[in-house]
Amino acid sequence: MEQRKKPLTTAKMRKMKEDGVPITMVTAYDYPSAKLAEEAGVDVILVGDSLGNVVLGYDSTLPVTIDDMVYHTRAAVRGAGNTFVVADLPFLTYHGSIDATMEAVGRLMREGGAKAVKLEGGAEIAHTVKAITQAGVPVVGHLGLTPQSVHQIGGFRVQGRNSEQAKKLLTDAKAIEEAGAFMVVLELMTDELAAWITKQLSIPTIGIGAGVNCDGQVLVFHDLLQYGSDSAPRKFVKTYANIGETIRNGIGEYVKEVKARTFPAQENTFHMDNDVVQYLYGDKE
Numbered sequence: 001m002e003q004r005k006k007p008l009t010t011a012k013m014r015k016m017k018e019d020g021v022p023i024t025m026v027t028a029y030d031y032p033s034a035k036l037a038e039e040a041g042v043d044v045i046l047v048g049d050s051l052g053n054v055v056l057g058y059d060s061t062l063p064v065t066i067d068d069m070v071y072h073t074r075a076a077v078r079g080a081g082n083t084f085v086v087a088d089l090p091f092l093t094y095h096g097s098i099d100a101t102m103e104a105v106g107r108l109m110r111e112g113g114a115k116a117v118k119l120e121g122g123a124e125i126a127h128t129v130k131a132i133t134q135a136g137v138p139v140v141g142h143l144g145l146t147p148q149s150v151h152q153i154g155g156f157r158v159q160g161r162n163s164e165q166a167k168k169l170l171t172d173a174k175a176i177e178e179a180g181a182f183m184v185v186l187e188l189m190t191d192e193l194a195a196w197i198t199k200q201l202s203i204p205t206i207g208i209g210a211g212v213n214c215d216g217q218v219l220v221f222h223d224l225l226q227y228g229s230d231s232a233p234r235k236f237v238k239t240y241a242n243i244g245e246t247i248r249n250g251i252g253e254y255v256k257e258v259k260a261r262t263f264p265a266q267e268n269t270f271h272m273d274n275d276v277v278q279y280l281y282g283d284k285e
């Protein structure tokens with residue numbers, strides 16, 4: 001597949017929305033996963049704080065630190081230099097002072113090499129989104145199920161099932177857009193609400209568990225490839241390849257062959273010339 005010469009820009013992504021061209025986004029957290037995603041033709045790579053679950057083994061995204069995000073963003077950017085890379089601001093890095101928020105943003109951009117940052121929340125963080133965009137940093141919003149607020153929400157529940165939730169989420173989406181965000185992720189909400197919000201906004205919407213009517217879709221690398229993912233199957237996730245099974249089988253065969261002393265075989269082994277063997281060990285007779 002031909003590799004894109006330059007990453008997409010925020011203006012090009014808005015044009016994709018206008019032209020009805022879906023935007024593809026995949027999470028990636030290191031050099032090889034980002035490299036593979038770029039080679040596959042993904043439009044946008046998200047270094048999500050979901051790395052806490054799928055890479056670091058936490059049971060939520062809350063323990064993820066800004067150091068974690070910088071480290072993994074830097075690795076992903078090295079693997080996908082021709083792709084637009086967005087990095088998550090982790091839990092409680094953007095709910096204090098603007099100065100503290102900008103320090104975290106600066107680290108993701110300068111040290112991590114991200115081209116944009118993503119924040120969870122609605123109207124209550126609009127002032128923060130505005131401050132970041134005024135500093136020249138592109139911002140992606142995130143509405144619906146917001147994993148950093150999962151305890152406050154009361155669990156992983158589909159959002160927008162009633163009119164009160166729907167009106168609030170539309171209000172939040174418009175507030176994020178007006179604050180300067182160039183894109184918004186809609187997670188785990190009804191198809192009807194996601195379609196409604198998408199029509200009301202001039203910026204692209206990226207869905208995950210939000211139906212087919214968003215301007216694009218995002219899935220977690222480890223979920224769509226079944227790579228070390230221990231979570232129960234979720235309705236909104238589709239498995240496109242089961243590389244986890246392939247990896248387990250491959251390692252299992254390695255273990256069997258080592259135990260049976262069939263690896264390394266002769267074709268995997270190096271030998272000395274006979275005269276060198278004689279020099280080292282001498283005549284055993």
